[in-house]
Amino acid sequence: MTRIVVSGLGVVSPYGAGVKTFWAGLAAGTCAIRPITLIETDGFRSRIAAEVPADTVAGLGVSARRTRADRLGLAAAREALADAVLSARDRAETALVVGAVGGGMFEGEEWYWEETRSGRPSPRITALRSILPCTHAETLGFRLGLGGPKETVVMACASGAAAIALGADLIREGAASCALVGGVDALTRICFMGFNALRLLDPEPCRPFDRDRKGMSIGEAAAFLVLEDAERCRARGARHHGELLGAAVTTDAHHVTAPHPEGEGMVRAMTQALRAAQVAPHEIGYVNAHGTGTLQNDRTEALALARVFGAGRVLVSSTKSLVGHTMAAAGSLEAVATLLTLQHGLVPPTAHLEHVDPEIPFDCVPRVAREAPLERALSNSFGFGGQNVSLIFGR
Template structure:
């Protein structure tokens, strides 16, 4: 009994919890708007509707529109990141940070930062013509967002291809667990640009009409944009300030395929290892997982390999699997951060969104994919997968508050699925 109590106390002292959410996507620019659309299976990809659409090698994309940027000027990635971080901070009740600024940090994942701001300069250099000076790099983007919030603690930018969002969450959680920060806002951001579309077009990875995760007729991805931010805190810090806790970030891990620059390992080696390591860190056996948010890009190779890895980790009867990319498109470095928000909301509401555009499940992707309509079921443990170019794989594990550690802190009374009441407590 004493040993069990000591182990529980240790887990509480090292627990990392989620206390705030912010998201901007092609299907919604508020947490509840996004979640309502995701649960209904709304598809946000469509023909481009922007002045420079003619410069893009593809006409189909997922655009974020109708959001109030916290600043009038700045590159699009900065505006998206700023809006997501501001929303998460407000949701957590820390918009006005009054604590030690060196104990609060920001970590965002991105493919390259303000890519659309860099491309004209690169193109001009190669053509030997004058072009605007290159604007914000990923590090500049991080610095600008951190200064807006007054967070002067750890502030790295993370770039692990399309696993960047999960990698940022893992780095932020490691920072908190190591005692280098009390609060970290972590997530991901990427904007649309012609360059990223050119890359996927050259790889023949773009879908002609829509992104169909795990479908027999899947033919590629649709490039999209977005941003998401999650406020992470040590359990003790959240408890002291009476914060509402959405979930615990109970486990995280990464692994390298070390196989190919763009193709996944044919046996899903990295995907399998990242899932098993994240679950091992959380102290959760695979049979306790209720939901997997899949990487699910709608490309022939990824979905088949990911499904194989899922069967190897969870057995023939997998947890309920969904891919939000059918609805959102592929939001690049923001993808797994947005999907992390969805995992947290699935835990909160006991609802798993459907996989949009999935009509005919590929027999090679024989896992329990939620399709057609949302599935209402208790969700206690959710796994979030992210796999990127260069063999980057990353996985995060979210649980309901107290599932692993017994930690329970502030609550929001009167909440029902689809709504969130005001945050209790004040910043410290």
Template structure:
């Protein structure tokens, strides 16, 4: 098995259009949650984590022609470009390069447009918009843009999509199938998802309060993040200092309910355990956990129970950063991987800064202020989704 290194990363979210801007917002405790500007919706009172750039501004940034890509693809391209630049890589004929992305919304903004017109008149509506509905189109557009055609794949496991994309990327390198992977995920805000979560009555009208006794729901966000993964061999040959090593992944299905977690957090627990086993470490080795922590009553209590079952009295320092970015759905796993890697790089943990009171039953307290730590050797990041698709990733210092 090849050792898998992270050699580049890129991110765009309501915190900013680059990893650097993301880091600044995190240490300044500046949340990206605010009023919705880009989407036409009657729900103007619902706060969201929106990328500040319009589609036109994103196109200008990327120098691409008008109308060609969905917003989801545009977000993905920005983050993917940054990841490739930070890794210092381009298309290389001698290295097999895969593009793996996770998305759940994909081109819904475009299909919404189609259905809107189709509903009014079944001969109207530009049917080409519906083509973007297919999740793989987003990945194909990104792969075409950079010219990577060795392997392309798209994972759509709801809110764990991009975590699974990163896991698959690492498996392809570990098995020697490819040398390098551009992997991550992207999801744009859409009327569909805002209304969907609103109809489920799990959107907080204020800033979300992950792991807090008074939590009452999530804030939905948008964004994209990408990692460049390379085999140790490839990275060493070009003398590239890795950011981290991807040392473990776990993918389990809760198999309990389409949206609610099992009371004991069976899927989350098994996913975390599996990741630890693959990484060959014990729970005590984990120096930080970026929890899924959406702020919904159901997620946080079941995730808390799983953490307590796994770590007992010694739950490692943890935080949810969804009060910064909002829940970016399919992109969440990748964005939170980047945030976790920033913690590792800077020996700094980013807080769930509005936390006040612990959930009575669990009594778990996240990090509440920007915290300097000595050395994080291993960290864990959780991503759980609809359908009980639960995934955990472990990153380690070399």
């Protein structure tokens, strides 16, 4: 079995640009969920989100002619490639897998909004050229000189994690020896309004696993990892952040928006990932949960975790309580968080957790980060339509 290591990390998050900034926010338990400034929110039940600060976007060094999502993605991808110290020759052979959903929808909405309100044709119509999710892979591949296989994964909120799993498959199958993988999503009106219409957004910052939780908080981000054959990484004298021990992707196709009531697909994803990693459940010290803060997700995920690990037998926390649900970027952003947790021996907290739901039989690390020596950890990502991805990382 080919061993796969993570030789590069790159992040643009609601805390700002860079992996160090991201980890500093998580470790401090700083909540980045605030009133939205990017779009109009009057009249909505929830008016908050985890937005990438305007000064951060302006300072990314990416042309403002690009879509907001492409600007986030390019900056995060460049950091990951620089961290991995990949040469131009290395990049020419590097695969690219991008998890995406929104594409350039924000700019498409700007065009539609302007035409509808003015009653006149808008020159913003050119934004429609970048509206599809696949445009991220085209932009990143061309701008960064990535000449290997290119894929776009659209699996709802599990897209970023699925991109990591697919990149690992490409390396194990010999299609590439190195892959840039991850996800990106920007805030959009359609996402914000849609989740508000479903009454899935909490008017206050989300409270995963809390008895009184009322829904999730959306966010935006980009996070990329460089995956590499461990032998190749060692041969070129590069360091790595950890090892991707195993990954699994399942679907239960139970309902368009609701998870299977017994977490059937979640359980299969975790057990298959453990099998792929050749790791027993008791060897996992921490789970970075999908943990959205909705009534159904948290209870179902806790049920699935109990079936796999046993009630109370693993530390669990949700970083979405700090940076919101970043949609297609969530799985890769949380993969980075999981790797950093292993590196630093510090588990990020679940913010705003005051009264644990009695149906959640786990220590969910309330409010304050906790030191914990860890060797292996699991990251869960679940999406609408029953999309389930579990990733296992080791130090």
